[in-house]
Amino acid sequence: MTTHIQSEKVRNRMKRRVALNKGLSGVFLLATMFGVFVLAVLFYQILTEGMPYINLDFLTGKLSTMPERAGIMGAILGTLWLMAVVIPVTIVLGVGTAIYNELYAKEGKLQNIIQTNISNLSGVPSIVYGILGMTIFASLLKLGSVVLAGGLTMSLLVLPIVIVSSQEALRAVPSYLSEASIGLGATKWQTIKNIILPAALPGILTGAILALSRAIGETAPLVVLGIPALLLPFPGGLFDRFTVLPMQIYYWTLDASLVAEYQFLASATIIVLLAMLFILNGTAIVIRNKFQRRY
Amino acid sequence: MKFVTDIKNTRQEEKQQTTKVYETKDLNLWYGNTHALKNVNFPIYEQEVTAIIGPSGCGKSTFLKTLNRMVELVPSVHTSGTIEYRGENILAPDFMVEDLRTKVGMVFQKPNPFPKSIYDNIAYGPRIHGIKDRKILDEIVETSLRGAAIWNEVKDRLKENAYGMSGGQQQRLCIARALAIEPDVILMDEPTSALDPKSTLKVEELIQELKKDFSIVIVTHNMQQAARISDRTAFMLNGELIEYDYTDDIFQHPKDERTEDYITGRFG
Numbered sequence: 430m431t432t433h434i435q436s437e438k439v440r441n442r443m444k445r446r447v448a449l450n451k452g453l454s455g456v457f458l459l460a461t462m463f464g465v466f467v468l469a470v471l472f473y474q475i476l477t478e479g480m481p482y483i484n485l486d487f488l489t490g491k492l493s494t495m496p497e498r499a500g501i502m503g504a505i506l507g508t509l510w511l512m513a514v515v516i517p518v519t520i521v522l523g524v525g526t527a528i529y530n531e532l533y534a535k536e537g538k539l540q541n542i543i544q545t546n547i548s549n550l551s552g553v554p555s556i557v558y559g560i561l562g563m564t565i566f567a568s569l570l571k572l573g574s575v576v577l578a579g580g581l582t583m584s585l586l587v588l589p590i591v592i593v594s595s596q597e598a599l600r601a602v603p604s605y606l607s608e609a610s611i612g613l614g615a616t617k618w619q620t621i622k623n624i625i626l627p628a629a630l631p632g633i634l635t636g637a638i639l640a641l642s643r644a645i646g647e648t649a650p651l652v653v654l655g656i657p658a659l660l661l662p663f664p665g666g667l668f669d670r671f672t673v674l675p676m677q678i679y680y681w682t683l684d685a686s687l688v689a690e691y692q693f694l695a696s697a698t699i700i701v702l703l704a705m706l707f708i709l710n711g712t713a714i715v716i717r718n719k720f721q722r723r724y
Numbered sequence: 725m726k727f728v729t730d731i732k733n734t735r736q737e738e739k740q741q742t743t744k745v746y747e748t749k750d751l752n753l754w755y756g757n758t759h760a761l762k763n764v765n766f767p768i769y770e771q772e773v774t775a776i777i778g779p780s781g782c783g784k785s786t787f788l789k790t791l792n793r794m795v796e797l798v799p800s801v802h803t804s805g806t807i808e809y810r811g812e813n814i815l816a817p818d819f820m821v822e823d824l825r826t827k828v829g830m831v832f833q834k835p836n837p838f839p840k841s842i843y844d845n846i847a848y849g850p851r852i853h854g855i856k857d858r859k860i861l862d863e864i865v866e867t868s869l870r871g872a873a874i875w876n877e878v879k880d881r882l883k884e885n886a887y888g889m890s891g892g893q894q895q896r897l898c899i900a901r902a903l904a905i906e907p908d909v910i911l912m913d914e915p916t917s918a919l920d921p922k923s924t925l926k927v928e929e930l931i932q933e934l935k936k937d938f939s940i941v942i943v944t945h946n947m948q949q950a951a952r953i954s955d956r957t958a959f960m961l962n963g964e965l966i967e968y969d970y971t972d973d974i975f976q977h978p979k980d981e982r983t984e985d986y987i988t989g990r991f992g
Binding site: 535536604605606608609610611612613614615616619623624627628 | 792794797799822823824825826829830832834836837838839848849852853898901902905
């Protein structure tokens with residue numbers, strides 16, 4: 430019998446294989462460290478620049494051209510109002526679309542086209558959504574640059590993310606669970622409501638978290654919509670004009686050449702934006718973990 | 725010889741006395757272009773255990789799933805012929821399937837409890853049919869669990885998640901869940917194939933108990949099981965119903981050569 434695996438050759442190659450393995454693990458570690466390092470530097474810079482400016486007056490005050498008197502309450506409220514529109518709209522429309530596509534729609538060419546388009550929509554640049562929102566909500570429906578127009582525009586932007594991730598979550602629910610429910614005489618909707626949605630909820634919420642993080646930091650569509658940076662009154666409803674934290678950061682960074690302190694105000698605002706992001710995401714994660722069930 | 729004909733005669737009389745639950749006439753079923761059931765004529769009798777045996781892919785599970793129209797969960801299915809359940813054609817276009825499925829319970833191959841408590845698993849069926857009264861639900865849960873011979877094992881942990889039970893217990897829970905909708909017929913699709921021998925025996929004993937109150941149709945890979953628990957046995961092959969008779973006759977004097985080959989282990 431001839432042996433195909435000759436131990437001497439294997440041993441000679443073995444050293445190279447082991448070395449390659451070790452070397453590559455180092456390369457991958459470096460790749461990871463690069464991102465972490467840059468992020469850490471960024472964090473350090475923002476924290477050192479911005480922290481001294483964060484105080485109660487800054488958080489609760491109105492905007493001002495004078496750095497020492499400027500506050501960001503308006504932008505905080507604007508961001509919260511925007512979320513108040515985006516969260517319900519995307520969850521209702523996004524999960525609804527996902528339920529239809531995944532559980533009700535019959536397979537076919539039309540369904541394939543719809544499906545491909547939804548996936549592609551998440552790749553469309555955000556500024557295009559801004560133009561869409563300006564055309565439809567601000568101009569055609571004559572809403573103007575108000576909370577509702579901004580919120581609906583932002584909802585359009587993040588809807589594909591919510592739809593795609595919700596569909597994946599619904600698909601991951603094992604079919605034997607829905608069969609058990611259908612077999613007991615439940616209608617499709619009863620099965621969806623009682624069995625499929627609760628099991629898919631953690632996955633749906635993960636998608637919603639991603640979408641929310643995107644919406645809270647997005648600036649371009651709002652620039653197109655004509656959201657002002659310098660706005661004195663606080664927004665109090667869906668039809669009020671508003672500004673948001675990222676817009677504030679954008680304009681302050683832009684004008685940093687005029688007033689040097691604007692840069693520090695921008696840093697301070699970034700800290701507030703990040704804190705809000707953490708709080709919103711944290712809430713979503715807590716809800717997700719509460720509903721996390723094994724099956 | 726005379727003795728045998730006597731038995732045959734009494735059986736003939738019996739046959740006329742038992743009511744048919746299902747009457748299947750010229751049933752054909754296709755998955756897309758695949759002809760999965762071919763001209764099946766298959767009566768099912770009240771308060772009996774009817775076993776369906778046959779090699780994998782013979783259409784036995786497909787036939788079982790047409791009896792409560794679960795087969796339609798596969799999108800490309802179409803059928804011809806009729807299946808009458810208590811005199812009503814369940815394949816008629818305007819027939820309401822949800823109604824049928826409350827009278828025909830189903831137990832699946834793999835135990836499939838919901839990721840809910842034992843109590844909520846049993847109460848699921850009654851709840852979707854609109855029963856909200858806690859007292860009535862409590863009563864249904866107890867009766868169903870007793871009916872599935874699992875009450876004593878779980879009565880102290882009704883609030884616990886059903887996933888903490890063993891596989892055999894889960895399957896009896898699934899039987900109890902089917903009992904909770906107070907069905908007329910129970911369909912079982914290889915209910916013991918995922919269970920160990922001890923749990924299998926328990927489920928088989930349970931089936932013997934249940935047939936006093938329900939008509940049971942069971943698909944099984946296990947010929948000994950069919951011989952042990954069923955009153956009648958049907959042998960299917962390539963989508964056709966080859967032979968259907970009293971279980972004793974099928975196993976002792978099969979009329980068709982293919983049936984004999986299968987039960988003697990020559991193929992399958």
